[in-house]
Amino acid sequence: MTKKTVTSMLLLMLALTVVLAGCGGKSNDGGQAAGGNENAADSGSKVTINFMHLWPAGSSAQQNKLVNDIIAEYQNEHPNVTVKQEILENEQYKNKLKVISASNQLPDVGVTWAAGFLEPYAKGNLFAPLDDLLSGDLNGQFVSGTTEAYAIDKKTYALPIELNISPIYYNKAIFEKYNLEVPQTYDQFLQVVQTLTENGVAPIALGNKDRWTGSLWYMYMADRLGGADTLKNAINRTGTFEDPSLIQGAAEIQKLVDMNAFNKGFNGLSNDEGKSEFMNEQAAMYMMGTWELPNFTTNPDIPQEFKDKVGFFKFPSVEGGKGDINSWVGGPGVGLFVAENSKVKDEAKAFVNYFVQKWGEKSVVDAGVIPATKVDTAKVELPQLYIDLLNELNNASNLTLFADVQLKPDAAQTHLNMIQALFGKAVTPEEFAKKHEEAIAEGN
Amino acid sequence: MDKVMSNKYVIALYVLPALLLILAIIYVPIVLTGYYGLTEWNGIGAMKFTGFDNYARVLQDNAFWQSAGHSLLLAVFSAVSLFGYLLVALVLSGKVKGANTFRKIYLIPMLLSSVAIAQLWLKVYHPTNGVLNSFLESLGFSNPPAWLAETSLVLGALFIPILWQYAGFYILIYYAALKNIPASLEEAAKIDGANAWQIAFRIKLPLIMEVIKVTIVLAVVGSLKYFDLIYVMTDGGPNGASEVMASYMYHQAFRGFDFGFGSAVGFVLLLICLIITWIIRKLTESKDTIQYS
Incomplete structure (x- = not known):
């Protein structure tokens, strides 16, 4: 009997050892990634740059190939440099970045998001300022308003490589059927909405369960009424959300709701469900970021006849409003950072400089990703919808970053909740403004 | 074997691995959660010790109490619906034709994952293409409501799938408990002239009282910490109308x-669960458990 006990004890210990060993394995990986730059420190000739990114060959095949191409070219031109990649899926990437930043083992070059995401890293001196690159040969290459999203206290901590703006897509066939023109002014836009509701077509597809979708509409309304700076100032506390134009913007949203401008039950639908109203041609318009473009152009899963029907227009200007029709709501997606304590900082910066330029030349054609650098549409071959939008982008007078990205996480939640309440008519425009004021004041 | 088991060290050795794991995975995190509640912390960066500030904020937070109210309402509905499940189980455990098939039918929702159930009911409730509204329209209602978008309806609309999801589980528990009652008791009662009603309520129910108590606690505590369907179907919206304590905690933290x-x-949620469990135990406490065998 005792013998049996001993055997089972041993088995148990073995099992536990395996469990513990499993836990230990992960931390080893992190150690190796950081250890790579040690050999670079002493020899000036051979340099290894560790590059951590989030485009696995499986789920982001096109981006992955593009990254590999750029790295191969770079290594050809700089034979002493080796770029070592570490690739993770989006969510894992975010988690790993958090963990390794706590132990100060960031890769030399990595991917980050703008504003709120970036802030703790910048404030913790984990990322190196890249302003010297911006004043170098990248000067003037970025679409205006994109690098600012990565700036904290006047220093730019990452260079954006993706850019999204939000046009209103519309179904040309539906517009034609009811003899509608693309609206240039807000009054014309209201006319379009009116005609469509009278004919029983949902004018605008919206899934506001996700809340940032409704935020886009409010932001444009605020922009067209108050001009590009009113909302920005309200967020950075030089202005206020109780500005008359911002309150009026909220009131206009509720007018649209009263007109039944949005599809039924929008507050209970997710963005995907809202989108399907547009894709099924039950709704005539849909405002969304340019990340949807492949669905309207190149995606083979979507019937060509539908794709041919999709056009876009800019959010119309409002009479008496201070906003410019060429001002966009949008935001850069991910950007590249260089770690502050990288042992090969200069080489890493040079690589980022090279990468951003090459990416800018190729990403839209190779991967359908609009880069944050300006694209010369005469030189590239693309679906017409892309070309038109890129041309608009080159004319952009302003880019207002998505409000929920600009705001601190806490205040962003209040903003998003208030958006849903505003669309659901649970608050008045004045209360809407007041709650924003309270939330932002609390965060500071 | 008895000799081995009488050795205290051996007992300790057998108990230890599980105990260590439970301590490390459940109890230590509970204590840590309580501690994190005393700090201001954004997940990265340094924690700042702020004493009981956060707890004071929770107690004064209207949004929290609103969500707590929703959770309690769900708990009440779950507890009340147990009565219905009990009736179904009583019928099934009798000699009904096809009872076995029905039991399986009731159990199927239990086998689906919560997310699948949520997707299913999202389709049912879809404002224009959903089964429910199509049905209502065919009956002649011209403008059926958007169930998940109306603040006054959303909670009720969510309770139905939540109750539906667990119905089979409780029916199965009751069914098993009722089947455990020796048939001789029922026969003896019949000989003494008891009718079906009396057999059910005077003999069977008292015998499974312990099981009923356990299910009440399970249903109430399960409801208080309920999260999944609400997270997928409405995410607490619109405008917090379907926020429950667990989803509120998730939104604040993550x-x-x-x-x-x-x-x-999270810690207050734990305390509320403990207190309510204790209250239920007190209320359902009986001096002596009934045993007929």
């Missing part, structure tokens, strides 16, 4: 990056 406050909410 969306608002306020892990200190989120932990405090």
